[in-house]
Amino acid sequence: MTDLSLQSxxxxxxxxxxxxxxxxxxxxxAETRLKLVGxxxxxxxxxxxxxxxxxxxxxxxxxxxxxxxxxEVTYAQEFITPxxxxxxxxxxxLEATMLELVPGATDGRRxxxxxxxxxxxxxxxxIVADPSLLGRTAxxxxxxxxxxxxxxxxxxxxxxxxxxxxxxxxxxxxxxALVAKGLxxxxxxxxxxxxxxxxxxxxxxLKGALWGSFYALLTCFLLAFPIGxxxxxxxxxxxxxxxxxDFIEVNINNLAAVPSVVFGLLALAVFLGWFGMxxxxxxxxxxxxxxxxxxxxxxxxxxxxxxVPPSIREAALGVGASRQQVVxxxxxxxxxxxxxxxxxxxxxxxxxxxxxxxxIGMNAFVxxxxxxxxxxxxxxxxxxxxxxxxxxxxxVSRTSAAILVLLxxxxxxxxxxxxxxxxxxxxx
Amino acid sequence: xxxxxxxxRTVENHANKITARGVQVHYGDKHALKDVDVDILxxxxxxxxxxxxxxxxxxLRCLNRMNDTVATARVKGDIRIDGVDIYDRRVDPVQLRxxxxxxxxxxxxxxxxxxDNVAYGPKIHGLTRNKxxxxxxxxxxxxxxxxxxxxxxxxxxxxxxxxxxQQQRLCIARAVATSPEVLLxxxxxxxxxxxxxxxxxxxxxxxxxxxSVVIVTHSMQQAARVSQRTAFFHLGHLVEYGETGNIFTNxxxxxxxxxxxxxxx
Ligand SMILES: Nc1ncnc2c1ncn2[C@@H]1O[C@H](COP(=O)(O)OP(=O)(O)O)[C@@H](O)[C@H]1O
Ligand SMILES: [Mg+2]
Numbered sequence: 001m002t003d004l005s006l007q008s009x010x011x012x013x014x015x016x017x018x019x020x021x022x023x024x025x026x027x028x029x030a031e032t033r034l035k036l037v038g039x040x041x042x043x044x045x046x047x048x049x050x051x052x053x054x055x056x057x058x059x060x061x062x063x064x065x066x067x068x069x070x071x072e073v074t075y076a077q078e079f080i081t082p083x084x085x086x087x088x089x090x091x092x093x094l095e096a097t098m099l100e101l102v103p104g105a106t107d108g109r110r111x112x113x114x115x116x117x118x119x120x121x122x123x124x125x126x127i128v129a130d131p132s133l134l135g136r137t138a139x140x141x142x143x144x145x146x147x148x149x150x151x152x153x154x155x156x157x158x159x160x161x162x163x164x165x166x167x168x169x170x171x172x173x174x175x176x177a178l179v180a181k182g183l184x185x186x187x188x189x190x191x192x193x194x195x196x197x198x199x200x201x202x203x204x205x206l207k208g209a210l211w212g213s214f215y216a217l218l219t220c221f222l223l224a225f226p227i228g229x230x231x232x233x234x235x236x237x238x239x240x241x242x243x244x245x246d247f248i249e250v251n252i253n254n255l256a257a258v259p260s261v262v263f264g265l266l267a268l269a270v271f272l273g274w275f276g277m278x279x280x281x282x283x284x285x286x287x288x289x290x291x292x293x294x295x296x297x298x299x300x301x302x303x304x305x306x307x308v309p310p311s312i313r314e315a316a317l318g319v320g321a322s323r324q325q326v327v328x329x330x331x332x333x334x335x336x337x338x339x340x341x342x343x344x345x346x347x348x349x350x351x352x353x354x355x356x357x358x359x360i361g362m363n364a365f366v367x368x369x370x371x372x373x374x375x376x377x378x379x380x381x382x383x384x385x386x387x388x389x390x391x392x393x394x395x396v397s398r399t400s401a402a403i404l405v406l407l408x409x410x411x412x413x414x415x416x417x418x419x420x421x422x423x424x425x426x427x428x
Numbered sequence: 429x430x431x432x433x434x435x436x437r438t439v440e441n442h443a444n445k446i447t448a449r450g451v452q453v454h455y456g457d458k459h460a461l462k463d464v465d466v467d468i469l470x471x472x473x474x475x476x477x478x479x480x481x482x483x484x485x486x487x488l489r490c491l492n493r494m495n496d497t498v499a500t501a502r503v504k505g506d507i508r509i510d511g512v513d514i515y516d517r518r519v520d521p522v523q524l525r526x527x528x529x530x531x532x533x534x535x536x537x538x539x540x541x542x543x544d545n546v547a548y549g550p551k552i553h554g555l556t557r558n559k560x561x562x563x564x565x566x567x568x569x570x571x572x573x574x575x576x577x578x579x580x581x582x583x584x585x586x587x588x589x590x591x592x593x594q595q596q597r598l599c600i601a602r603a604v605a606t607s608p609e610v611l612l613x614x615x616x617x618x619x620x621x622x623x624x625x626x627x628x629x630x631x632x633x634x635x636x637x638x639x640s641v642v643i644v645t646h647s648m649q650q651a652a653r654v655s656q657r658t659a660f661f662h663l664g665h666l667v668e669y670g671e672t673g674n675i676f677t678n679x680x681x682x683x684x685x686x687x688x689x690x691x692x693x
Contacts, residue, residue: 320526
């Protein structure tokens with residue numbers, strides 16, 4: 001039989017023939033083609049990413065600077081009620097200051113509009129903090145209002161016909177006079193990080209959104225991490241393998257694929273409807289995000305537990321460890337890096353999640369940062385949503401800036417996940 | 429060690445350690461072990477040989493109830509260690525595994541320090557009262573496993589940083605640390621090079637003075653070198669069991685003879 005098979009495949013192979021060379025060339029050509037296709041796919045992906053980042057940075061970078069005017073305010077008796085510093089006529093004070101500053105100006109309201117609406121509060125806070133200023137002069141640097149900010153950043157075209165322009169000729173002239181005096185500057189826009197939301201772009205910031213997202217993610221983590229790991233350990237290590245556990249497994253996988261807006265509706269019906277929890281509350285947002293993150297964490301944890309080699313379990317069982325000891329002394333510690341990586345990626349997803357938060361009202365207009373997880377606030381993605389929806393020009397660049405901040409956090413979280421994975425990967 | 433006659437003489441006066449009667453194992457529908465009767469002597473090395481898939485590991489894993497951890501496995505029959513039925517409901521399988529140590533085919537130290545590898549078993553069973561006692565247990569165990577001199581200065585290094593042969597001896601040290609009475613070894617040398625194999629074989633011979641050692645091996649030379657008694661398994665049956673010298677020089681069953689002469693397996 002061996003002889004027969006030798007004879008039937010008997011054509012001698014000539015490895016030096018032309019056909020052999022042709023086969024080698026064909027194979028190499030195919031390999032080169034595949035490589036090229038792969039490289040171009042990567043190039044396209046990177047180009048898209050670059051385009052996205054470029055468009056964000058090119059519109060967003062302006063929001064990291066804010067035009068300010070340095071003014072000298074004289075706290076004259078005329079405007080200040082000494083007994084009631086908190087409620088004096090600071091608007092009038094500013095109008096007078098500006099009338100003096102801009103040569104030939106007659107309409108106090110019109111020139112005072114150069115300054116942000118928040119300027120009067122800055123002026124007030126200064127004297128409230130130091131009442132001895134009464135009758136004396138203080139130097140303040142206050143933000144300008146949005147149209148003038150745009151003008152200074154070159155976003156308003158001076159050649160546009162006057163009737164189509166947001167700032168009229170006399171307003172531009174007044175501002176130019178301030179510029180000529182060297183009073184205008186544009187330092188880093190700390191308000192973007194230090195203020196909560198505002199109707200006025202020059203005062204609007206992300207502080208509320210950052211705290212809102214932080215509290216929501218904290219709630220999400222504190223709930224989803226222990227529950228997710230507990231569920232995964234039970235399902236993977238202790239649950240009997242039968243139809244019930246199969247059914248649960250299928251459903252967890254399905255849950256991971258459920259669109260996030262559905263979780264939002266669920267939260268709206270259950271947390272707000274039945275339990276009567278408040279709207280716009282980061283804690284409720286965290287509960288909602290936990291529902292979404294739970295399947296991700298369960299799946300990641302189960303995968304990490306499965307990846308621990310059976311030989312380690314056998315070794316532990318072999319010296320007389322109980323199943324519980326095997327899991328908690330050996331399997332879980334070895335799986336921890338994988339679990340943490342999965343959890344961080346799940347949290348990063350949750351950080352960017354918008355739809356469920358919209359449904360529980362975390363797109364409310366809140367001008368103060370939440371002090372606790374139970375105060376109403378926005379979150380980063382919903383703040384972006386609000387700003388993107390706002391008509392004021394100043395919110396265009398602020399939207400991009402907020403997206404950049406959000407992306408920054410996402411990159412940091414993913415970098416942490418990658419670091420953990422590389423640091424602790426495969427110790428056996 | 430190669431002189432079988434010397435070995436034979438020492439066998440006679442040892443008592444039965446393990447008695448197995450009518451042991452049957454099913455994995456789901458598969459009948460993996462059929463009616464195995466065997467008496468394993470104390471302070472003796474017993475080798476299980478046979479073609480692969482014949483049920484050697486399966487039977488070995490019955491002796492410390494490792495098969496309990498396989499969901500599909502069902503074990504029937506009667507296995508007694510020192511007269512105690514180990515499948516009795518009053519016997520705790522977890523504790524049994526501390527009393528019947530096991531060494532696996534592939535060295536599988538925990539990814540922890542050498543010290544912690546050996547100390548793990550005594551720790552979870554609460555066998556020591558303080559650090560000094562634990563240190564002593566670790567040292568004796570490593571000495572029994574002929575590893576102490578090589579690792580005494582690096583006990584905090586990871587167990588996985590050792591060579592394959594050292595890892596396997598570490599696993600032996602880990603198994604003997606709980607003072608077992610029986611030591612089960614499932615092809616302990618099949619992942620080792622010849623030099624490491626020789627070291628482990630020598631070690632097995634030493635261990636015989638304190639334990640009843642059962643070793644599964646696919647190498648008949650190894651069985652001849654280290655064991656005093658040999659059991660030949662074939663297709664789930666225990667075909668022949670007796671003194672190693674007799675099995676190799678004078679097999680009674682034709683299947684044993686074919687296997688030993690290399691015609692099956
Ligand atoms: N966990 C298991 N599930 C199903 N079948 C198994 C399992 N372990 C072993 N078997 C089967 O039982 C038979 C005996 O296996 P084993 O005892 O491992 O043989 P060996 O003598 O090579 O050690 C083999 O046919 C094997 O396929
Ligand atoms: Mg085997």
